[in-house]
Amino acid sequence: MGILNVDNITMKFGGLVAVSEFNMELKEGEIVGLIGPNGAGKTTAFNMITGVYKPTIGNIYLEKDNKNINITSLKPDEITRLGVARTFQNIRLFKELTVLENVLIGNHLRLKSNWAESVVGPLLKDTFNIDSKYTKEEKHMYEKSIELLKEVNLYDVIDEKAYSLPYGKQRRLEIARALATEPKILLLDEPAAGMNPNESLELMDFISEIRDKFNSTIFMIEHHMQVVMGICERIFVLDHGITIAQGTPSEIQNNNKVIEAYLGVE
Numbered sequence: 306m307g308i309l310n311v312d313n314i315t316m317k318f319g320g321l322v323a324v325s326e327f328n329m330e331l332k333e334g335e336i337v338g339l340i341g342p343n344g345a346g347k348t349t350a351f352n353m354i355t356g357v358y359k360p361t362i363g364n365i366y367l368e369k370d371n372k373n374i375n376i377t378s379l380k381p382d383e384i385t386r387l388g389v390a391r392t393f394q395n396i397r398l399f400k401e402l403t404v405l406e407n408v409l410i411g412n413h414l415r416l417k418s419n420w421a422e423s424v425v426g427p428l429l430k431d432t433f434n435i436d437s438k439y440t441k442e443e444k445h446m447y448e449k450s451i452e453l454l455k456e457v458n459l460y461d462v463i464d465e466k467a468y469s470l471p472y473g474k475q476r477r478l479e480i481a482r483a484l485a486t487e488p489k490i491l492l493l494d495e496p497a498a499g500m501n502p503n504e505s506l507e508l509m510d511f512i513s514e515i516r517d518k519f520n521s522t523i524f525m526i527e528h529h530m531q532v533v534m535g536i537c538e539r540i541f542v543l544d545h546g547i548t549i550a551q552g553t554p555s556e557i558q559n560n561n562k563v564i565e566a567y568l569g570v571e
């Protein structure tokens with residue numbers, strides 16, 4: 306049993322079958338790719354796994370503490386709490402906030418203090434200099450965010466506003482914010498989109514580094530073939546919602562159906 310088990314999921318929008326009977330088992334520590342032409346159903350598959358859409362048919366299971374949890378009907382924030390984080394095709398940062406603040410927001414999900422403690426805690430600190438459970442947690446969160454930013458090589462721009470970063474670093478920050486939620490599985494939606502060749506090469510190293518440093522399992526949508534073929538151990542290919550192939554990069558590159566539907570037209 307893998308860490309994520311996708312069992313025959315189908316997503317219909319009215320008469321359109323966006324994803325049809327998709328099956329996948331992700332093993333811990335793997336980097337797996339999802340490719341296919343525009344409109345093939347890749348983002349819809351991500352949206353089902355992350356709780357944005359509930360599949361019309363089928364189930365999704367997450368392995369946690371040796372239990373298999375059915376996450377099919379859970380909300381996105383519940384799924385994130387269970388250890389699945391994602392990034393988006395179009396970078397979604399809080400552009401007016403600093404690099405550190407963006408990561409602190411991701412970290413916030415792991416706070417254990419309740420709402421009342423978050424109100425009273427800072428008052429106790431300001432008035433009596435007493436460290437409450439909340440202020441201690443907040444300090445810990447701050448230290449963890451700094452540590453994370455060092456790990457992902459963004460420590461030098463910690464106080465910069467997100468919008469002022471070059472594109473490659475914005476992508477890196479978006480991934481760092483996802484990592485701050487302490488995911489077991491990271492879903493990356495076209496991380497190389499808009500990158501120049503140099504940034505794409507850096508990104509490949511960065512994704513491999515993340516897998517090793519954070520013990521992550523990575524599932525990524527990507528059109529940039531050098532990136533996909535360079536770092537994914539296995540690849541799934543969708544076309545019109547149907548899984549037309551799955552296999553290693555070389556199997557996929559030599560698969561006639563894939564060449565016809567996708568690679569041949571690149």
Ligand SMILES: Nc1ncnc2c1ncn2[C@@H]1O[C@H](COP(=O)(O)OP(=O)(O)OP(=O)(O)O)[C@@H](O)[C@H]1O
Nearest residue numbers: 318321322323341342343344345346347348349350
């Ligand atoms: N909320 C929705 N309502 C209706 N149709 C949708 C919805 N979301 C996606 N679709 C349709 O489902 C199909 C698959 O779309 P999806 O965005 O998953 O493809 P994709 O493979 O991610 O494409 P791209 O590479 O262009 O991002 C498309 O025909 C799309 O128009």
